[in-house]
Amino acid sequence: xxxxxxAKRAFDTAIAQNRLLSQFKIACVALMMxxxxxxxxxxxxxxxxxxxxxxxxxxxxxxxxLAGIGITxxxxxxRPLRAILAEAxxxxxxxxxxxxxxxxxxxxxxxxxxxxxxxxxxxxxxxxGLTGIPASRVETxxxxxxxxxxxxxxxxxxxxxxRVLVLAGExxxxxxxxxxxxxxxxxxxxxxxxxxxxxxxxxxMIAEKxxxxxxxxQSRFENMLSAxxxxxxxxxxxxxxxxxxxxxxxxTYFSSKFVATPLRLYDCAxxxxxxxxxxxxxxxxxxxxxxxxxxxxxxxIHDREVFTSFSATxxxxxxxxxxxxxxxxGIDFAEVHDAFTPFEIISSEDLGFFxxxxxxxxxxxxxxxxxxxxxxxPSGGLKARGHPVGASGLAQVVEAAKLLxxxxxxxxxxxxxxxxxxxxxxxxxxxxxxxRPGAPVVQNLWAPAPPARVAKRAPRQIRDVxxxxxxxxxxxxxxxxxxxxxxxxxxxxxxxxxxxxxxxxDDTQLKIGREVFVRRVDEVFLFTVKSQLQKVQEAFxxxxxxxxxxxxxxxxxxxxxx
Numbered sequence: 001x002x003x004x005x006x007a008k009r010a011f012d013t014a015i016a017q018n019r020l021l022s023q024f025k026i027a028c029v030a031l032m033m034x035x036x037x038x039x040x041x042x043x044x045x046x047x048x049x050x051x052x053x054x055x056x057x058x059x060x061x062x063x064x065x066l067a068g069i070g071i072t073x074x075x076x077x078x079r080p081l082r083a084i085l086a087e088a089x090x091x092x093x094x095x096x097x098x099x100x101x102x103x104x105x106x107x108x109x110x111x112x113x114x115x116x117x118x119x120x121x122x123x124x125x126x127x128x129g130l131t132g133i134p135a136s137r138v139e140t141x142x143x144x145x146x147x148x149x150x151x152x153x154x155x156x157x158x159x160x161x162x163r164v165l166v167l168a169g170e171x172x173x174x175x176x177x178x179x180x181x182x183x184x185x186x187x188x189x190x191x192x193x194x195x196x197x198x199x200x201x202x203x204x205m206i207a208e209k210x211x212x213x214x215x216x217x218q219s220r221f222e223n224m225l226s227a228x229x230x231x232x233x234x235x236x237x238x239x240x241x242x243x244x245x246x247x248x249x250x251x252t253y254f255s256s257k258f259v260a261t262p263l264r265l266y267d268c269a270x271x272x273x274x275x276x277x278x279x280x281x282x283x284x285x286x287x288x289x290x291x292x293x294x295x296x297x298x299x300x301i302h303d304r305e306v307f308t309s310f311s312a313t314x315x316x317x318x319x320x321x322x323x324x325x326x327x328x329x330g331i332d333f334a335e336v337h338d339a340f341t342p343f344e345i346i347s348s349e350d351l352g353f354f355x356x357x358x359x360x361x362x363x364x365x366x367x368x369x370x371x372x373x374x375x376x377x378p379s380g381g382l383k384a385r386g387h388p389v390g391a392s393g394l395a396q397v398v399e400a401a402k403l404l405x406x407x408x409x410x411x412x413x414x415x416x417x418x419x420x421x422x423x424x425x426x427x428x429x430x431x432x433x434x435x436r437p438g439a440p441v442v443q444n445l446w447a448p449a450p451p452a453r454v455a456k457r458a459p460r461q462i463r464d465v466x467x468x469x470x471x472x473x474x475x476x477x478x479x480x481x482x483x484x485x486x487x488x489x490x491x492x493x494x495x496x497x498x499x500x501x502x503x504x505x506d507d508t509q510l511k512i513g514r515e516v517f518v519r520r521v522d523e524v525f526l527f528t529v530k531s532q533l534q535k536v537q538e539a540f541x542x543x544x545x546x547x548x549x550x551x552x553x554x555x556x557x558x559x560x561x562x
Contacts, residue, residue, distance in 0.1 A: 061157045065285035066278055066434070068096025069398045072169075074274035074386035075243040081108075081115050081171040085275045086127040089167055092277035101279070102161040104128075104135040107148030107168035108390035113183045115171050124167060139390075141187040142339065143423030144168060145276065146393030146430035152280050153292050162282050168394035169275030178481050180271050184389070185480060187424040189300035192501040194523050196476060196483040200268055202301055202425050203340040204260035204474035205491060209307040210342060211262070212472070212512045214357035222262065224360030226253040228341040229266040229383060231369055236380025238409070239399075243272055243386030260476045267341040272386035276395040287401050290416075291326070291433035293319025299427050301491060302499040307472060310426030313350040314448040317420070320431040321352075327444030328352035331433070332414040333374065333403060335396035337422035338381040347420050348376060351431070352446035370410070378403060378410070393421030393430060400434050415439040464520040468494040470529075473510045492518055492527055502527040 070091025077084055085106070093099060106121040117123065121135040140147040145168030152164040172180055185198050192202070211221040230250060236242040248266060256265035280289065295315025298304050321327050328351060336351070338344035345359035353374055354362045362368055368376035379385050379399035382392050396419035402408050404417055416435040423429060473490035476483075488504025502518050502525035504510065509529045516527040 062159055062282045063284070064153050064156045064289045065281050065283065066287040066289060066397075066401050067163065067281040067283065067285050068092040068094070068098065068277075068279035069401050070095060070277040071241050071395055071398045072275050073241050074272050074388065074395075076173045077171065077273035081111055081117060081120065081169060081275075082123045082127045084171060084273060085120075085124045085167050085169045085277075088169065088275035088277035089124070089128055089165060092165065092279050096279040096281075098163065098279060101130070101133065101163045101165045103133055103152075103155065104130065104165045104167065105148040105152040105155075106135065106137045107139070107144035107146070107166075107394060108137060109139060109141055109144050109170055110183055110186070111170070111390075113186075114175065114180075130165075140428040140430075141423040142184075142387075142389040143337075143393045143421040143428055143430050144390040145395065146397075146419070146421035146432065147294075147423070147428070149278065149280075149289075149394055149397060149432065150292050150294060150430060152278075153289055156280050156282050159282075164280045166278045166280060166394060167275065168277075168391040170388035170390040171273045172271045172388060173273050175271075177271065177478075181478075181480050187299075187427075189302070189501075191523065192300060192302070193480075195489060195501045195503045195525070196479060196487050197489055197501060198260070198476065198478075198480055199425065200263055200340065200478065201260045201474050201476045201489055203268075203343065204263045204476075205301065205472045205489070206307050206346075206425075207262055207340070207342040208474060208512070209472040210346065213308050216360070218262070221360070222254075224345065224363055225262070225264075225267055225341045226250050227360075227363045228338065228344050229253050231363065232338060232344075232377050232381045232383040233266075235370060235378050236384025239380050239385060242380045242384050243270055243274075244380070244384045258475075258477045260474045260478070262474075263340060263342075266383075269339045269382040269387035272388040274386055274388040274391050274395070276391050276398045278394060278397055278401075287404050287434055287436060289432060290435050290439075291320040291322070291324025291431075293317060293321075293323065293431050295319070295429055297427050297429070299424065301425065302501055304499075309346060309350050309356065310422070310429060312426050312429035313347060313420060313422070313431065316429050316431040317351050318448060320418075320433050321444050321446070324433040324435070325444075326416065326433065326439075326442045328446045329444075330416055330440065330442030331374070331418045332416050333378055333400075334376050334418040334420065335379060335381065335400050336376055336420040337392070337396075337429075338377055338383050339387055339392075339422065341383065343422065344376060344381065344383075347422075350448075351418065351420060352448065378408070393419070396421060397432060397434065404434060404436050462494070462498060462500060462520070462525075466494045466518045468492040468516055468518060470510065470512055470514045470516060470527075471499065472512055473504075475507050475510070490516070490527055492516060492525070494518070500525055504528075 070088045112118050121137040125135040138148040152166045155161045233248045237247045253266045293316040295312040297312035336347040348359040400417040416439040419432045421430045471491040471493045476487040477485045479485045479487050486507050488507035492502050515530040518527045
């Protein structure tokens with residue numbers, strides 16, 4: 001009897017094991033079929049949307065929506081950074097009618113030096129009573145807010161999280177202008193900093209090169225820059241959260257002092273405290289984050305061959321347009337990074353809104369005003385709303401969402417908006433596209449030139465004394481600590497094509513294309529403009545030696561590589 005019972009138990013156990021194995025096989029086959037179906041649908045979708053241009057396929061990606069937004073009043077704020085961030089977070093959570101979230105992503109550029117505080121994501125989680133949830137900080141210089149948004153977008157789109165709080169902020173106004181300028185300059189190339197370069201100085205050099213490339217007179221170019229400043233201050237005067245809420249006139253603009261020629265005080269965004277917050281979710285809502293992209297570019301200006309556009313913006317825009325299934329023609333308005341007025345003009349071209357060299361003409365024609373065909377920076381932009389560096393990229397998204405939801409008092413109805421954020425000197429840039437239900441489908445007819453692949457550069461070997469020509473230049477009137485104004489800076493193209501930043505021993509006779517002597521003193525290059533007598537003496541010396549003139553070589557060096 002015992003052996004019969006044991007045999008029966010063994011038989012029953014074998015039957016049960018076989019049944020479990022069969023169920024496991026069926027589950028595996030079902031999972032494989034589901035994965036195959038998802039892959040097939042994703043590939044078909046990507047083919048229909050022609051999204052293979054960059055080799056990117058959007059497979060089974062969840063839609064991402066904005067459930068809530070919040071922003072603090074920008075300007076001078078006596079509170080600590082964590083309290084400013086907490087206010088923005090509370091506003092966004094209240095707007096979304098939520099208290100529970102899955103994770104927190106924080107964007108901040110450099111709180112360690114601005115405030116002396118580190119581990120800020122954990123501090124803010126404590127401040128909000130959210131201890132226990134994952135909290136991470138993201139940093140990409142002045143585009144940190146947009147970088148945090150992208151990290152949160154990826155977490156939601158992948159299905160890993162359902163609701164995420166995105167925060168960004170910076171506290172800066174308690175420091176002196178020189179201290180803030182030094183911290184901001186840490187994102188640029190060290191050799192360029194040693195010459196006295198600052199962010200305004202490098203922006204000014206890009207502006208001067210733009211003026212020369214597109215054959216704009218000094219007065220014409222200044223009118224373009226002033227038009228951007230006047231427009232954005234007018235927009236800021238209607239924004240209750242903006243740092244500057246007073247319009248300015250052309251006369252006010254032109255009476256302001258130079259910071260770095262050709263940029264004046266009203267060409268530069270202010271030092272600001274502030275924070276912004278967004279709740280992202282996979283739950284359907286009235287505003288969808290339909291596209292987002294990121295691109296990078298060279299850190300140093302001497303490693304670039306094109307100075308009048310930012311390839312990082314073009315790469316980011318192309319990716320965002322493809323993900324959203326639209327193009328520049330489908331954008332109703334844009335918030336772009338106007339830390340310096342010429343950057344708004346350049347960005348409007350990099351985003352495909354206007355052809356190269358025509359962005360300034362569009363501003364003069366009123367095309368980018370609130371009543372124009374494409375309002376740019378309706379919030380006042382960084383220029384008037386303010387620029388707490390870590391917050392600006394996310395603040396743009398908040399402002400765009402407000403306009404799409406009709407919360408700004410504008411009589412126009414907008415369906416789709418774009419935000420563009422710049423990190424450093426155009427080295428880590430983001431583009432995001434937000435839209436309401438019913439936004440029209442628009443075919444992307446814009447095709448920017450493919451970015452050049454920059455090979456890893458070998459260490460530069462530059463002699464102690466060289467000759468070259470001025471590629472672009474500026475005279476810095478607001479200098480960093482240790483440098484006396486006025487300070488002449490120039491990007492020099494040596495005879496062998498090498499580019500280097502140099503400090504002028506004289507601030508007169510500066511002009512693009514002028515020939516110079518360059519000598520090294522420790523780690524800094526100093527340049528002197530050749531006099532006419534020196535040029536004549538060199539020409540006679542070459543003639544005496546039977547050497548050909550180097551005019552053709554000089555002309556080749558003056559133009560940008562195409």
